Amino acid sequence: MGAGRDAYEEPLARAHELALDWLASLEMRPVPPAESVESVLDAVGGPLPDGPTAPREVVEQMARGAEPGLMAIQSGRFFGWVMGGTLPAALAADWLVSAWDQNAGMRSPTPGVVALEETAGTWFLDLLALPADAAVSFTTGATTANFVGLAAARHAVLAGVGWDVEHRGLNGAPPVHVLAGVERHDSVDLALRYLGFGAPTLVAADDEGRMRVDALAAALDSVPDGEAVIVVLQAGNLHSGAFDPFVELVPMAHARDAWVHVDGAFGLWAAASPRLASLVAGMADADSWATDAHKTLNVTYDCGIAAVRDRAAVRDSFAVHTHYLAAADPEGPGNPYERVPEMSRRARGVPVWAALRSLGRSGVRDLVERLTARAAALAEGVRSVPGAEVLNDVVYTQVCFAFEDDARTTEVGARLIADGSTWISGSRWRDRGVLRISVSNWTTDEADVEQTVAALRRAAASG
Incomplete structure (x- = not known):
């Protein structure tokens, strides 16, 4: 006989609760991870146990140990690399x-x-x-x-x-x-x-x-x-x-x-x-x-x-x-x-x-157009920050910008990450250091744009 429903019910129920807790935290939690790999290793590593551990306890230990090292990639204020969030139906x-x-x-x-x-x-x-x-x-x-x-x-x-x-x-x-x-x-x-x-x-x-x-x-x-x-x-x-x-x-x-x-x-x-x-x-x-x-x-x-x-x-x-x-x-x-x-x-x-069934043709169209509109709004906000210069023609979902020189751009980027409100990746383009916004998340809204521009303004005004 197979394991049946009983063997799976407790660990899956707990995983479901923990997943919902994680998703609910995205609006308020800082976007960067709170702990390093080394800190997480201290919590989840060590010798392999000699005996078995109950599945529910495994799920608890995993979530408790990894959570401080998780990046809020699904946040509407995450603009690093080019990473989307997760539609509910897809998840x-x-x-x-x-x-x-x-x-x-x-x-x-x-x-x-x-x-x-x-x-x-x-x-x-x-x-x-x-x-x-x-x-x-x-x-x-x-x-x-x-x-x-x-x-x-x-x-x-x-x-x-x-x-x-x-x-x-x-x-x-x-x-x-x-x-x-x-x-x-x-x-x-x-x-x-x-x-x-x-x-x-x-x-x-x-x-x-x-x-x-x-x-x-x-x-x-x-x-x-x-x-x-x-x-x-x-x-x-x-x-x-x-x-x-x-x-x-x-x-x-x-x-x-x-x-x-x-x-x-x-x-x-x-x-x-x-x-x-x-x-x-x-x-x-x-x-x-x-x-x-x-x-x-x-x-x-x-x-x-x-x-x-x-x-x-x-x-x-x-x-x-x-x-x-x-x-x-x-x-x-x-x-x-x-x-x-x-x-x-x-x-x-x-x-x-x-994802396609949940969105339909009009939903995919609206999703893509909404992402491009948010990118345009972010570009407008970046231009309002003293010293910031948008370097690209914003035709889609990418906004590339820099400050007066590479040192200043790096400094503002580091302060922005330390602020925790958003995540914007650094890169190099046209032989200069840049910060790059990639608008990819279906949840990014006008409030996320406003908070991100405010965080950039704080980072640029510090020091």
């Missing part, structure tokens, strides 16, 4: 994914979660006006989503010059020229490294980080005739939020028989808003796309999404066939593991289904 769905504990790698053995994921993929393509017959992969994040798209690209462009990379590898393979903007995200470089390409050839960008049309034309002209090319474009620059000019770049790359991949970790979702349609014009003509659902869509962590126009290319890149795995119809969608690096995989697309 609840993620709990059920853990309770169901399905290995979502094969289609027929686990039809419940696979059907949810396939529906989420269909809705995703429709919502962002991507090709309806594209293959959709649910990955661990944007890095692996880029990996999926670029793996399919590697397969296709090498097949185009007569090389079977899955069987022959890269030793002795014809050259593949990977062209990417000078301001691409580092996850692109990681994915290329995993695929054996090394660093890309960098293409110049304008002041907002958009790939220059003339620079790509020159880079393509420098590639010898008949050699394979992959072009990596960007939807949403990390610092400025700017989008590459797809209308001009995509046809130019295709005229050279290049595969075009779009890294849209947070910017791909602009396609859900008619108001922002000009930012993504021409993007749907690319060959593959990558995004991170835990950013703009606000699902739980561990959920990237890749879409690939050429279904055969992604399947040929990842498929493995052995007798003990349930085969899928070769003419149908295939098994989920044939579109991702993992054979065993969590049903991470289920929270995407829940």
Whole structure:
């Protein structure tokens, strides 16, 4: 007999209470963690106990020990890196994914979660006006989503010059020229490294980080005739939020028989808003796309999404066939593991289904437009702070700003974090130290904007 409900009821009930306590604390608690890793280790570390501990007590110890070291990433005043919060339906769905504990790698053995994921993929393509017959992969994040798209690209462009990379590898393979903007995200470089390409050839960008049309034309002209090319474009620059000019770049790359991949970790979702349609014009003509659902869509962590126009290319890149795995119809969608690096995989697309179902088309549109409106409001507030200068054209969810010099910017940033009211990441852009606001949380409201600007004003006035 199985453990039954009784074995789970107490620890799950306590986890539920603790989760609600945590979520309720977000409005008032400081955004930064109160304790360091070393302090948390003192509470949760030490020797492994000789005997068992009751599950409820394990949950209590874990929460009590970790809580001082938790960052309030779900706070409406958290603007670090590019991290969203968690929609209620997505969080609840993620709990059920853990309770169901399905290995979502094969289609027929686990039809419940696979059907949810396939529906989420269909809705995703429709919502962002991507090709309806594209293959959709649910990955661990944007890095692996880029990996999926670029793996399919590697397969296709090498097949185009007569090389079977899955069987022959890269030793002795014809050259593949990977062209990417000078301001691409580092996850692109990681994915290329995993695929054996090394660093890309960098293409110049304008002041907002958009790939220059003339620079790509020159880079393509420098590639010898008949050699394979992959072009990596960007939807949403990390610092400025700017989008590459797809209308001009995509046809130019295709005229050279290049595969075009779009890294849209947070910017791909602009396609859900008619108001922002000009930012993504021409993007749907690319060959593959990558995004991170835990950013703009606000699902739980561990959920990237890749879409690939050429279904055969992604399947040929990842498929493995052995007798003990349930085969899928070769003419149908295939098994989920044939579109991702993992054979065993969590049903991470289920929270995407829940998020999209709870929001609907209008809700996703409103979410994206609300995030951009909050970014514009924050930029206006930053400009009102003496000495602060907004450095980018605020077209999406990113606000990049600095003070008179690097030392002053660093000083204000440190005071801002110490204040505890908000979290804004430091970075470096245009050869100067900057502070970068990334508006990604569905809960960020006008009060959060006001509190954040007030905290920045305090930090700038101190000392």
